Amino acid sequence: MNSWRKFWSMNKKVMLTAAAVLLAAVLSLCLGAASLGGSMGSFIFLYVRLPRTLGCLLAGAALAVSGAVIQGVLLNRLASPSIIGINAGAGLGVTVCCAAGLLSGWAIAGAAFLGAMGAAVLIVSLARRTGASRTTVILGGVAVNAFLNALSQAVTTLVPEAGMLSGEFRVGGFSAVSYVRLIPAGVLILTALVAVFLLHNELDVLALGEETARGLGLDVQKIRLLLLLLAAMLSGCAVSFAGLLGFVGLMVPHAMRRLVGSESRVLLPLCAGGGAAFVTLCDTAARVVFAPYEFPVGIVLSVLGGPFFLTLLLKRKGGRQDA
Amino acid sequence: MLEIRNLSAGYSGRPVLEDICLTVPGGSVTVITGPNGCGKSTLLKALAGILPSTGTRSLCGEGLNGLSSREMAQRVAYLPQNRSVPEITVRRLVLHGRFPYLSYPRRYRREDEAIADAALERLGIADLAQRSLASLSGGQRQKAYIAMALAQSTPVVLLDEPNTYLDIGHQLRMMELARFLAREGKTVVLVLHDLTMALEWADRLVVMDAGTVLAQGTAEEVYQSGCLNRAFGVTVSRIETEQGWKYYYG
Structure with a gap:
């Protein structure tokens, strides 16, 4: 039994995270306003609960990993896809796509990805231009975020048909998740997750600082761009079906870094699991607590995330400049 | 030369x-x-x-x-003056000295781990291997980085x-x-x-x-x-x- 004990002590955190994901998924599938018994039971399970649970798991994993990657690439712990405007870019992509009348799942996921990538490139070129001061990047992100959201609003005002997205999409939620939207986005998210994980050493080396990374033979520009592309793909696809969910990409990586440190080999899978479990649990709570009414989960996340972000800001004051 | x-x-x-x-x-x-x-x-x-x-x-x-x-x-191994301090273990840092030799599958091999351990030994910081880089003193951190450069075997x-x-x-x-x-x-x-x-x-x-x-x-x-x-x-x-x-x- 000694080998089992050793295995457990080495993989305790991974196993616990996996258990949390499983628990969250089971709760999300079983709990809800409607009963699963009766003639509609299996229909509700297959076409309402299951896609919703899968959507929560995928979006949570994607946003958390995207956040961890963005923090690593920008060497900035306050960055996350919602804060620096990547989610807003994806939102604009989705809005424009709907306004143009392209409603297929692949088109929407693709447009979200393009929008997210556009915002990411904008932020990175801004970071390079201004000498990459940490605060400047965040402030620039806030401006990009507001600007892109305003553009989305403008599009929905001019083309009211695109307004199908306005309400829940703005705060983020899963009540309208369907397989049509979920499958293309899910395929892209899983691909990007695998790709990001294969680059875990590159991400760690990048975090040693640009000059050290170059000294180790890393093509810094290329890898940075590639990782940002993958991060944009992750959060863009999540936004395409879940809306503008905020703070997942900030809170989950932070919590996981406290738990296991910043070694990407361990951090990335744990962020994926932690994000999936966290969003699924929040969504379940948002559905169950006020049943039969439901809260968009984005509200719950923002209520938790706002104070969390402020705490981070306060803690950093006078703190050491670390990566 | x-x-x-x-x-x-x-x-x-x-x-x-x-x-x-x-x-x-x-x-x-x-x-x-x-x-x-x-x-x-x-x-x-x-x-x-x-x-x-x-x-x-x-x-x-x-x-x-x-x-x-x-x-x-x-x-050529190069160690710059300014470096960031990520929260990874000293051993992992030194293992990244093997990054230029990394191939498929994208993980370090046994041979890389042996070289990293030898570099830690060489700098006399084998006992710090599992410590987080961020928790070390300036001098210890410096040694960890030099061990990384040695692991590069250049x-x-x-x-x-x-x-x-x-x-x-x-x-x-x-x-x-x-x-x-x-x-x-x-x-x-x-x-x-x-x-x-x-x-x-x-x-x-x-x-x-x-x-x-x-x-x-x-x-x-x-x-x-x-x-x-x-x-x-x-x-x-x-x-x-x-x-x-x-x-x-x-």
Whole structure:
């Protein structure tokens, strides 16, 4: 039994995270306003609960990993896809796509990805231009975020048909998740997750600082761009079906870094699991607590995330400049 | 032996180094020194190939100009002065010294782990292997980074101000390590701004000022040339002791 004990002590955190994901998924599938018994039971399970649970798991994993990657690439712990405007870019992509009348799942996921990538490139070129001061990047992100959201609003005002997205999409939620939207986005998210994980050493080396990374033979520009592309793909696809969910990409990586440190080999899978479990649990709570009414989960996340972000800001004051 | 011919380099259009010619013999400690802003760190970056430069660089007759950054990192280890401190374990950091050799599947092999462990052992920090880098003192962290550079297993090691975060005891041990690596056949190049340390420890000394090389040679040759006084604007003197020449200002 000694080998089992050793295995457990080495993989305790991974196993616990996996258990949390499983628990969250089971709760999300079983709990809800409607009963699963009766003639509609299996229909509700297959076409309402299951896609919703899968959507929560995928979006949570994607946003958390995207956040961890963005923090690593920008060497900035306050960055996350919602804060620096990547989610807003994806939102604009989705809005424009709907306004143009392209409603297929692949088109929407693709447009979200393009929008997210556009915002990411904008932020990175801004970071390079201004000498990459940490605060400047965040402030620039806030401006990009507001600007892109305003553009989305403008599009929905001019083309009211695109307004199908306005309400829940703005705060983020899963009540309208369907397989049509979920499958293309899910395929892209899983691909990007695998790709990001294969680059875990590159991400760690990048975090040693640009000059050290170059000294180790890393093509810094290329890898940075590639990782940002993958991060944009992750959060863009999540936004395409879940809306503008905020703070997942900030809170989950932070919590996981406290738990296991910043070694990407361990951090990335744990962020994926932690994000999936966290969003699924929040969504379940948002559905169950006020049943039969439901809260968009984005509200719950923002209520938790706002104070969390402020705490981070306060803690950093006078703190050491670390990566 | 590392040879540099007519090397020029700079940052975004602003030239810092002009027409540098330099010979760095293998198996010895070469120290580059000079007043602030003279371009010594820039020269090290250009040598390491992380800063674009014109002119030719060659290592034992093999041209370095056309090499990819990965091939370069298998020949030259470079440790910059400014580094970030991620929350990873010391062992993982040292293992990243094997990054230039990483292939498919994208993970470090047993052989890489053995080399990393040997490097930790070498620096006497094997007991810190599982500690987080962020929890270490400046001196310990410095050793961890040097272990990483050793794990890179390169014939050339370039260290930019390796003594910055170290107290005098650790500084002397750092210089002993540099000399030891050189005796093993590595080409060791250090940037130091402590002139007396440079004079006492360098097998070969390079004095720079305003982007050019003022003098290069043994400490004795450089001292006799009188260029130190010119470059630093101080008077360097020495007295002979039982341990050899000791240098002082005034």
